[in-house]
Amino acid sequence: MSVNVYRPHVIVLPEDDANREIVNGFLLDPSLQERAIQVLPVAGGWVKVRSEFEDSHAQKLREYPERHLVLLIDFDGQEINRRQSFLQVVPSDVRERVYLLDTRDEPEPLRQECGTSLENVGEQLAKSCARGEVGLWGHEMLQHNQAEVDRLIQNVKPFLFKSPA
Numbered sequence: 001m002s003v004n005v006y007r008p009h010v011i012v013l014p015e016d017d018a019n020r021e022i023v024n025g026f027l028l029d030p031s032l033q034e035r036a037i038q039v040l041p042v043a044g045g046w047v048k049v050r051s052e053f054e055d056s057h058a059q060k061l062r063e064y065p066e067r068h069l070v071l072l073i074d075f076d077g078q079e080i081n082r083r084q085s086f087l088q089v090v091p092s093d094v095r096e097r098v099y100l101l102d103t104r105d106e107p108e109p110l111r112q113e114c115g116t117s118l119e120n121v122g123e124q125l126a127k128s129c130a131r132g133e134v135g136l137w138g139h140e141m142l143q144h145n146q147a148e149v150d151r152l153i154q155n156v157k158p159f160l161f162k163s164p165a
Contacts, residue, residue: 002038003035003036003037003038004035005064005066005067006064006066007036007066007159008036008066008068008156008158008159009035009036009037009038009066009067009068009159010036010037010038010067010068010069010070010156010160011037011038011039011040011057011067011068011069011070012037012038012039012040012069012070012072013040013043013049013052013053013057013069013070013071013072014039014040014042014043014072015042015043015044015045015046015048015049015072015073015074016042016043016044016045016074017042018074018106018107018108018111018118019042019072019073019074019107020039020042021107021117021118021119021122022072022107022118022119022121022122022125023039023072023122024039024119024122025117025118025119025120025121025122025123025124025125025126026122026123026125026126027039027122027126028119028122028123028126029123029126029127029130029161031130031161031162032126032130032160032161032162033159033160033161033162036156036159036160037160046073046074046076046082049071049072049073050071050085050086050089053069053071053086053089053090053098054089057069058089058090058091058094061094061097061098062093062094067097068097068098068099068152068155068156069097069098069099070099070101070152071086071098071099071100071101072101072102073100073101073102074102074103074105074106074107075102075103075104075105076105076106077104077105079102079104079144082102083100086100096151096155097155099148099151099152100148101145101148101149101152102145103141103142104140104141104142104144105141107121109141110139110141110142113139113141114136114139121136124136125137125142129149129152129153129157129160129161130157130161132153132157134146137149
């Protein structure tokens with residue numbers, strides 16, 4: 001489903017299939033406004049996520065001021081280097097609407113520790129966002145995202161999730 005680019009929305013660019021599975025679980029949250037989020041095809045690696053951002057998404061963020069972009073990657077144990085690599089290519093005029101989220105290493109060890117599917121991991125993460133709770137985001141493989149998650153929730157929760165009845 002595509003979003004209305006003239007209304008507030010979130011675009012998600014996953015690095016690989018594992019990250020796509022997490023996003024698919026996130027999309028299952030019943031309080032999610034389905035027309036406010038769109039998941040792009042898998043990029044095929046963190047370098048390709050960065051390249052795709054540089055080649056098209058930075059400009060699209062300028063064209064569509066209601067757009068927020070989540071780059072979903074694996075740090076593969078290279079947290080500082082990868083984060084720096086992305087910060088170097090994100091222009092300051094769109095920085096507030098770009099969010100870099102990742103697992104400290106790869107999603108599979110997180111799935112194993114949680115004893116569930118990656119899709120279920122995504123469902124748990126969405127539930128935490130909708131409720132404004134730390135939840136699974138507090139897991140040691142995700143907790144380094146907390147500042148980004150807080151910023152993301154503050155900026156997109158009002159339009160991404162339905163208000164509780």
